[in-house]
Amino acid sequence: MATTSPLANGAAQQPQAGVILDALIIGAGFAGMYQLHCLRDRLGLAAQVLEAAAGVGGTWYWNRYPGARCDSESHAYRFSFSEELARAWQWSERYPGQPEVLRYLNFVADRLDLKRDIRFNTRVESACWDEAAKLWQVSTASGERHRARFLITAVGCLSSANIPDIPGLESFEGRWVHTGQWPHEGVDFRGLRVGQVGTGSTGIQCAPVIAETAAHLTVFQRTANYSVPARNAPLTDEFKRYARDNVAEISRTMRATRNGHPFFDADRSALATPPEERQALYDAAWAKGGLQFRATFGDIISNLEANKTAADFIRAKIRGIVRDPVTAAKLADIDHPYAAKRPPIDSGYFETFNRDNVALVDLRAEPIERITPRGIRTSRKEYALDAIVFATGFDGLTGSLLAMDIRGRGDTPLGDVWRDGPRNYLGLQVTGFPNLFMITGPGSPSVLCNMPVPIEQHVEWITGCIARMRDTGMRQVEARAEAMDAWVAKVNAAAAATLLPMAAHSWYMGANIPGKPRVFLPYAGGMARYREICDQVAANHYEGFTLSD
Numbered sequence: 450m451a452t453t454s455p456l457a458n459g460a461a462q463q464p465q466a467g468v469i470l471d472a473l474i475i476g477a478g479f480a481g482m483y484q485l486h487c488l489r490d491r492l493g494l495a496a497q498v499l500e501a502a503a504g505v506g507g508t509w510y511w512n513r514y515p516g517a518r519c520d521s522e523s524h525a526y527r528f529s530f531s532e533e534l535a536r537a538w539q540w541s542e543r544y545p546g547q548p549e550v551l552r553y554l555n556f557v558a559d560r561l562d563l564k565r566d567i568r569f570n571t572r573v574e575s576a577c578w579d580e581a582a583k584l585w586q587v588s589t590a591s592g593e594r595h596r597a598r599f600l601i602t603a604v605g606c607l608s609s610a611n612i613p614d615i616p617g618l619e620s621f622e623g624r625w626v627h628t629g630q631w632p633h634e635g636v637d638f639r640g641l642r643v644g645q646v647g648t649g650s651t652g653i654q655c656a657p658v659i660a661e662t663a664a665h666l667t668v669f670q671r672t673a674n675y676s677v678p679a680r681n682a683p684l685t686d687e688f689k690r691y692a693r694d695n696v697a698e699i700s701r702t703m704r705a706t707r708n709g710h711p712f713f714d715a716d717r718s719a720l721a722t723p724p725e726e727r728q729a730l731y732d733a734a735w736a737k738g739g740l741q742f743r744a745t746f747g748d749i750i751s752n753l754e755a756n757k758t759a760a761d762f763i764r765a766k767i768r769g770i771v772r773d774p775v776t777a778a779k780l781a782d783i784d785h786p787y788a789a790k791r792p793p794i795d796s797g798y799f800e801t802f803n804r805d806n807v808a809l810v811d812l813r814a815e816p817i818e819r820i821t822p823r824g825i826r827t828s829r830k831e832y833a834l835d836a837i838v839f840a841t842g843f844d845g846l847t848g849s850l851l852a853m854d855i856r857g858r859g860d861t862p863l864g865d866v867w868r869d870g871p872r873n874y875l876g877l878q879v880t881g882f883p884n885l886f887m888i889t890g891p892g893s894p895s896v897l898c899n900m901p902v903p904i905e906q907h908v909e910w911i912t913g914c915i916a917r918m919r920d921t922g923m924r925q926v927e928a929r930a931e932a933m934d935a936w937v938a939k940v941n942a943a944a945a946a947t948l949l950p951m952a953a954h955s956w957y958m959g960a961n962i963p964g965k966p967r968v969f970l971p972y973a974g975g976m977a978r979y980r981e982i983c984d985q986v987a988a989n990h991y992e993g994f995t996l997s998d
C-alpha cells in the first residue's frame with residue numbers, strides 16, 4: 450500500500466499537490482495521536498492528522514473551565530500499549546486536572562514524534578468518497594484539499610458545544626462563555642455576579658471553583674443530579690510506586706472490565722444484602738469516593754429496586770450536607786435512576802450551596818423565559834448577572850461527525866443515512882462509506898468507559914484491518930447492510946437490558962439537542978464483551994465487512 454504513496458514514513462509535514470496519503474485522521478486527541486502512531490510507525494504508512502486546534506489534546510485542549518478534571522483515576526487514564534511509555538509518566542493527583550492531562554498528551558506526542566505529521570489549525574469541512582479513484586477527498590476551512598485511501602475520524606465524543614437557543618442571548622451586556630470553549634487566558638470572575646446554567650458533570654465541577662472567586666454565583670438547575678465525592682488528593686509516593694510497578698497488571702484489569710476502569714463491579718446484589726450491611730458498604734464507598742461507588746453492587750445499573758437503594762443513599766447525603774432544607778430538597782429532587790445519566794463525581798459541589806454567595810434556582814419551578822441585557826429572566830423574576838457560564842454540554846457522539854459534510858457512495862450525506870439516528874457496524878463503519886472508520890462514535894462503548902480503553906481497542910482493530918488489507922492487496926473495506934442492521938439491534942438490546950434509557954432527558958439519548966433523534970447512542974453491553982465481538986469478527990475474516998480490490 451505505502452509503495453504507491455509518495456510519502457515515506459513521516460517524510461513530510463506539508464501536503465504536496467497530487468499526493469495521495471494512505472490515511473487521513475481527523476483530530477489529535479488520544480485517538481488521533483495513537484492512530485497516527487500505529488499507521489505511521491507500525492505499518493509504515495503515509496498518514497497525517499488534521500486538527501482544528503493549535504495543539505494536541507482534543508477534549509483537554511478545549512475544556513479549560515475552572516475545576517476541569519478527569520473523573521477516571523489517573524493511574525488508569527493513560528495509554529496502555531507501551532509499558533515503557535506508561536512508566537515514563539508520573540501523575541501527581543488521584544484525578545488529573547486538565548493542565549496535567551494536556552501536559553501528558555504533549556509528552557506522548559513529543560516522545561512519539563507525532564507533531565510533525567499533524568496539521569494544526571486545520572478544520573475539516575467536508576469529506577467525499579471518490580468512487581472512481583477509491584479515495585477520500587477532504588477539504589478544510591482554509592481551502593486545502595487532501596486525498597487519502599482511508600479516512601479515520603478521531604473527533605471525540607463531546608466536542609460540539611451545545612449553546613442553548615435561549616431568546617435574548619445576543620442582548621446580554623455581560624460576558625458569556627461555554628465550558629467547552631473556555632478562553633485560554635481564563636476568565637476573571639472576581640467581583641462579578643455569575644450565573645451558571647447546567648448541573649451535569651461539568652457544572653458540578655466548575656460551580657465550587659467559580660464560587661470561590663465570584664462575588665455571587667447563581668446556579669440554574671433544570672434537572673437535579675446525583676454526585677459522589679471524588680476525594681481527590683495528591684498521590685502518595687507509595688501509590689505512585691504501585692502504579693509504576695504494576696503497569697501491566699493495571700492495564701490487564703482495565704481491559705477486562707465492563708467500563709475500562711481499573712476495578713471490577715462487585716458480584717453481590719444490593720437487594721440480597723441485608724440493609725445494615727448495605728448501608729455500611731455504601732458508607733465505605735462514599736468515604737472512598739469516585740466512580741467506583743457505582744460498582745458497590747452488581748445490580749445497581751440493571752435493577753430499579755437495587756438502584757433505588759443507591760439513589761436513596763445519595764439523596765440522604767445531599768440532605769445531610771446542604772444546610773438550607775429548601776435548597777437541599779431541590780438538589781435531592783432527582784427524577785432518574787442513579788447513573789442512568791453519566792454519574793458525576795465532585796469536589797465540594799453540594800457543600801458549595803452552604804456558602805453565603807451561592808444560590809440555586811430550580812428551573813422546573815421557574816423556567817428561563819429569556820436572557821435580558823442585565824441577566825436571566827425566569828417566569829418568577831430577573832436575576833441580575835455580570836457573566837453567564839453555560840455548562841450545558843455537547844451534541845454528543847454525532848454532533849462533530851455531522852458538522853462535517855461527509856458524503857459516501859453516490860454523494861449520499863451521512864446526515865441522510867443517520868436521519869432517524871446513527872446506524873453503523875460495531876460503531877466503526879457505515880454501509881455506503883467505504884474505508885471510513887470512526888473511533889468511539891455512536892454504537893461504540895465509548896462514553897460509557899474510561900476513554901483511553903475503547904480508543905486503544907478501536908485504533909488497534911482498525912490498524913489490524915488495514916494491515917490485513919495491505920497484506921492481501923485489498924483497497925476497499927465496507928460494512929455490509931445486514932451487519933449494520935444487526936449491530937443497531939444489538940446496541941438497542943444492550944441499552945434495554947440496563948436502566949440507562951430511563952433517563953429520558955440524557956445526552957446518551959440525544960435528548961439534550963432539540964430535534965435530535967431519540968435513540969440510545971453508545972453500546973451498553975460492556976467494553977470487555979465488545980472487545981470479544983470485534984476480535985471474533987476479525988478472526989472470522991472480517992465477518993460483516995466486504996473487503997475488495
Ligand code: NAP
Nearest residue numbers: 518519520613647648649650651652671672791840841842
Ligand atoms: P451534560 O451532562 O449534558 O449537562 C448539561 C447540563 O446543562 C444539564 O444539567 C442540562 O440540564 C443543562 N442544560 C442544557 N441545556 C439547558 C437549557 N437550555 N436550559 C437549562 N439547562 C440546560 O453536559 P456536561 O456536564 O458538559 O457533561 C457532558 C459529558 O462530558 C459528561 O456526561 C461526561 O461524559 C463528560 N465530562 C467528563 C468529565 C470528566 O471526566 N471529568 C467532566 C465533565 C464532563 P438537563 O439535565 O435538564 O438536560
